[in-house]
Amino acid sequence: MKYIDLTHVFSAEMPVYPGDPKPEMTQIAFADSQGYTDFRITSSMHVGTHMDAPLHMLKDGKKLSEYPPEHFFGKGVLLDARDKKIDLELLENKTITRGDIVFIMTGFYKKYYTPEYYKLYPEITEAFALKMAEEGIKIIGIDTPSPDRPPYRIHKLLMKNDILIIENLTNLEELRSHAEFDIVALPAKFDAEAAPVRVVACLAS
Template identity: 55%
Template structure:
């Protein structure tokens, strides 16, 4: 069995969505003075590798703690979208998307994660692609970009409105290019909130 970590390390130097406050992760006790180490985290949910729950965009939608745990495991499908400005249904041509799959979109933008260009001209996931994901009844759509769309967030609303969760800011997707079959395990923190940080692993 092999595992690939698809998660960015959480630090207080991570990029954030334009306008959001920076995360703050600081040590508040230490062994020498207090006899133990402890850290304090102050952050919005939508930073780093994280998962959106329906409540993020849907009135009265489910919070992360209300999602059944079996929703976080599934057969992985990698879509190579490098060089694409739009993520469209044509990417699915010739692909079989099984019920309950977890679809990962590899754009290559993950390599720009700590660069200002990460927020510039990143690919847009179209509404038509989102509808195709809903029709295929996938569990999750993940991507190596900061999000699938821009205000007023139609793609978010299509996916989350039908219970398809979204993972943003993935990394290491290039390591899956030559792996024909893999499983995705994406375990978010059990928070009563509209999103949660998530540890995402591919297993093959």
């Protein structure tokens, strides 16, 4: 079995959505003096590679802590959207079944530490989002900061259909040559609308 990490490193240097506070990672205990090491984290949920639950956009939506662990494992499907519109054409010659985890590769993760990252990212079309809901996928992920922009119609459409959203993926290009792979996407079990998530692709050797 081979494993590919699709997760950005969580650090104080991560870019943040314009207007959001920067994350802080402060060392509060040191091995030389206290005999152990400890860090304190102060951060919004929506930084780095993270997962959004319906509560993020829907008043009465579910929290991540309400999902069973099996919801975060599944068959992965990679859609190549580099230099393409994220529309129904991406689904040509692709088979998507109920419960799949669909990842959209735009290549935009390469701009992660640049000013363009939160300004110029591509968006998912409504037709594409509706098709994902129709197919019954359980998680959608993308290597950009968001599937859409205000007023977040795509977020809400997906979440109303109980589709979790992973933002800020990385390394999706490493999956291009693999026809089949499984995904493990385990978020921290926070009683909240979102959480950091470690996303790993599992490939048969």
